[in-house]
Amino acid sequence: HYALCRRSTRDGPGACISVLALFFQIDDPASNLEEGTDETDAIASVNNLGSKQALSADYVDSDYQRGQLFPFSLGSDFHVATFALTNAAPMTPSFRERWYMNLNSLMDRALGPQCGGGEDLYILTGTVPSDRRVHGKVTVPAFVWLAACCAVPGSGWAMGFVKHTRDGDVIEDVMVKELEKLLPFNPQLFRDNCGETEQDTERMKKILEVVNQVQDEERAVARSSAKSERSALLPPEASEERSSFWGKLMGLLVTPVIKLFQLLYYLAVGILKNIMYLLWFVTKQVINGIESCLYRLGSATISYFLAIGEELASIPWKVLKVMVKIIRAVLRILCCLLKAVCRVLGIPVRVLVDVATFPVHTIGAVPIVCRDIAVGLGGTISLLFDAAFGTMGGLFQVFFSICKRIGYKVTFDNSGEF
Secondary structure, eight states: OEEEEEEEOSSSEEEEEETTTTGGGTTOTTOOOOTTOOHHHHTTTOTTTTSSSOOGGGGTTSSOEEEESSOGGGSSSOOTGGGSGGGEEEEOHHHHHHHHHHHHHHIIIIITGGGGGGTTEEEEEEEEEEEEEETTTEEEEEEEEEEEEEOOTTTBEEEEEEEESSTTOOOEEEOHHHHHHHSTTOOOOSTHHHHGGGBOHHHHHHHHHHHHHHHHHHHHHHHHHHHHHHHHHSOHHHHHHHHSHHHHHHHHHHHHHHHHHHHHHHHHHHHHHHHHHHHHHHHHHHHHHHHHHHHHHHHHHHHHHHHHHHHHHHHHHHHHHHHHHHHHHHHHHHHHHHHHHHHHHHHHHHHHHHHHHHHHHHHHHHHHHHHHHHHHHHHHHHHHHHHHHHHHHHHHHHHHHHHHHHHHHHHHHTTTTO
């Protein structure tokens, strides 16, 4: 349940649109009544009137009033949807008065002035339901909220505000993202979070300063209203007695005692605060020590399991490496055996190769042998001829030498006869 409103535009007055502004068409989708039709005129023509939306009768004889999600006083003109029951939530009179006062203060002193007078200011308001209901029908909100978006390029901003319906609670400022987490279903209120990356932090600081002032003013109003209520509850006799002389005298006598009790109270509260702070500090230190021990234990455990996991993961790889080495060794042994076998088989193989190649070499050697034989025969024949001619020459030389010797002797012996 929420309403979207734009404060104003450059071209004319602003607009406030209720999400549930179809009025009686919520109860009866087939109804053709105008959106602003009065309840008394819709009773006879609308089926199941009040089954899905609130009626004015639901607020009768209750402590709640209709509280507008976006009060009409914040707009620049009159809107029928602003006064619809679909744009309202049950609020107590005091809460509604404070809520309207907060909204007026924020709009006039913070949101509008920090967004160029409100020309580009967009407002989302709504409620978050609680477990309480008015007459068992209309849900009382747990808190109301407002989200503002200043859509000015380069100097825009977005802020959220929450006010719980509990007595004494002041309006709280939150970031839009934090507000979205508080809402049912965590919706995104503004597109791109109203330019979150380009928001003007200086304007947001000024808005927060005004919010602090509004909170202080609301606390002061709450204190003054509480005092007035307490004084209103006192009977007239008591007030007259307090104004009397004896009342003043008793006040003077009781004041030191009250001051003493106040001092003792403040001392006790201070001591308790310091004790609580000390206990909190010790508890925090113990918790930090336990957290650090748990963190270290967790880190060591994780490291241990990671180391075990790495070792387990490396086992297949190591087994594979061992298998590869074994296969390499077996292959080396096989290679050595093959070499030995080849060397053993190399002798008959060579013989077979020589035998196989013998005819080839024999046939190839035939011409050479024939040539050698022919050369040998020629040499033998020439040797025979040489031997024959040499023998004959030698014989002739012997013969001639003999003849010469014989003829000489004959000639010498018969020289006298001649």
